[in-house]
Amino acid sequence: LEGCAPCGELAQRLAFLAEVDRLKSVLRASLLCDGSRRENSAEHSWHLALYALVMAPHARPAVEIGRVIRMLLIHDLVEIDTGDVPIHAQNGAAHHGTAQLQAEAEAAERIFGLLPAPQGVELRALWAEFEANETPDAVFAKSLDRAQPVMQNIASGGGTWAEYRVTYAQLVERVGLRIERGAPTLWHWLSESAQVYFTARTGG
Amino acid sequence: LEGCAPCGELAQRLAFLAEVDRLKSVLRASLLCDGSRRENSAEHSWHLALYALVMAPHARPAVEIGRVIRMLLIHDLVEIDTGDVPIHAQNGAAHHGTAQLQAEAEAAERIFGLLPAPQGVELRALWAEFEANETPDAVFAKSLDRAQPVMQNIASGGGTWAEYRVTYAQLVERVGLRIERGAPTLWHWLSESAQVYFTARTGG
Numbered sequence: 368l369e370g371c372a373p374c375g376e377l378a379q380r381l382a383f384l385a386e387v388d389r390l391k392s393v394l395r396a397s398l399l400c401d402g403s404r405r406e407n408s409a410e411h412s413w414h415l416a417l418y419a420l421v422m423a424p425h426a427r428p429a430v431e432i433g434r435v436i437r438m439l440l441i442h443d444l445v446e447i448d449t450g451d452v453p454i455h456a457q458n459g460a461a462h463h464g465t466a467q468l469q470a471e472a473e474a475a476e477r478i479f480g481l482l483p484a485p486q487g488v489e490l491r492a493l494w495a496e497f498e499a500n501e502t503p504d505a506v507f508a509k510s511l512d513r514a515q516p517v518m519q520n521i522a523s524g525g526g527t528w529a530e531y532r533v534t535y536a537q538l539v540e541r542v543g544l545r546i547e548r549g550a551p552t553l554w555h556w557l558s559e560s561a562q563v564y565f566t567a568r569t570g571g
Numbered sequence: 572l573e574g575c576a577p578c579g580e581l582a583q584r585l586a587f588l589a590e591v592d593r594l595k596s597v598l599r600a601s602l603l604c605d606g607s608r609r610e611n612s613a614e615h616s617w618h619l620a621l622y623a624l625v626m627a628p629h630a631r632p633a634v635e636i637g638r639v640i641r642m643l644l645i646h647d648l649v650e651i652d653t654g655d656v657p658i659h660a661q662n663g664a665a666h667h668g669t670a671q672l673q674a675e676a677e678a679a680e681r682i683f684g685l686l687p688a689p690q691g692v693e694l695r696a697l698w699a700e701f702e703a704n705e706t707p708d709a710v711f712a713k714s715l716d717r718a719q720p721v722m723q724n725i726a727s728g729g730g731t732w733a734e735y736r737v738t739y740a741q742l743v744e745r746v747g748l749r750i751e752r753g754a755p756t757l758w759h760w761l762s763e764s765a766q767v768y769f770t771a772r773t774g775g
């Protein structure tokens with residue numbers, strides 16, 4: 368798409384759509400449900416958008432599902448520049464360091480800045496809203512982002528829990544409270560399924 | 572998720588969300604933009620949903636983008652059972668055989684049937700609307716589904732065009748007319764970029 372700046376807003380949109388293709392090459396810690404390989408952040412984002420669509424009846428009344436879907440489609444784009452930071456890495460401490468937050472803000476500026484200004488500004492604000500995790504839409508989106516890897520771990524027989532030696536108490540603290548905040552019925556179901564795994568692992 | 576039928580509608584939703592994980596293992600003919608590997612249908616669906624969001628200003632006025640996004644998120648789920656049929660395979664004839672359409676209808680019944688009835692019926696109807704390609708939302712969605720592989724081929728230096736020995740006239744007939752129907756400005760841009768490739772290849 369070189370040399371296309373003169374083509375205007377359509378060329379900007381297509382340059383953005385070509386750039387985001389790189390999210391398909393960002394690998395996450397989580398495995399696919401069948402355990403065959405690590406998941407990438409693009410297919411993870413698709414899966415989450417489907418989570419929002421399908422779990423809509425379990426969202427709080429103030430939640431607007433269409434906005435949540437848009438938020439989840441773009442929530443990981445910054446990883447094109449920064450990579451994915453696994454939630455259980457560095458004993459749970461890696462996820463919100465200052466350097467990481469700064470790098471993500473710069474990535475958001477670069478990537479959303481590829482778009483024509485009004486849409487780029489709007490989508491960057493939607494990403495910032497997700498990160499701030501305060502509005503009903505963001506809280507629900509974040510709960511799904513935390514729930515999906517739990518589902519993948521249950522399905523694949525432990526997944527990142529085994530790899531990072533996660534305990535049930537750590538799971539509750541690192542992800543359970545957030546899932547419960549946005550989707551309490553979902554956390555109720557997941558926590559029961561997860562306890563089956565953790566009980567079997569500790570032989571208790 | 573075995574033994575969870577008694578848990579009711581939440582268990583059904585989670586069984587569906589676990590089942591659709593398999594779309595991440597369905598490989599398409601198209602390459603990633605960097606040519607590094609084939610694209611899978613889950614990340615393709617994510618990319619298309621972003622196409623809809625970003626290309627919204629180029630849709631006809633009757634198009635409702637939120638519906639188009641939902642349509643594109645689920646449009647390839649039947650491939651979990653049937654696999655992807657490349658548009659240029661068998662000299663362009665493989666895509667709409669009767670056996671293929673029958674297999675896709677059965678797959679839709681099985682996969683959307685995993686959901687609680689109202690939502691399963693609704694999403695299956697949305698998939699059928701996409702396939703019928705008649706409503707403004709479906710026509711726009713289908714035009715993006717045809718445009719994205721053109722973009723991937725332009726970016727990766729030919730991709731499936733080289734593999735299947737596609738001519739520019741075949742490209743126009745197999746995908747160009749459909750793209751133009753839903754997104755004329757997009758086809759205008761793509762056809763000019765594609766012609767650069769085809770002209771260089773034929774040495775013309």
Ligand SMILES: [Ca+2]
Pocket residue numbers: 647655
């Ligand atoms: Ca397809």
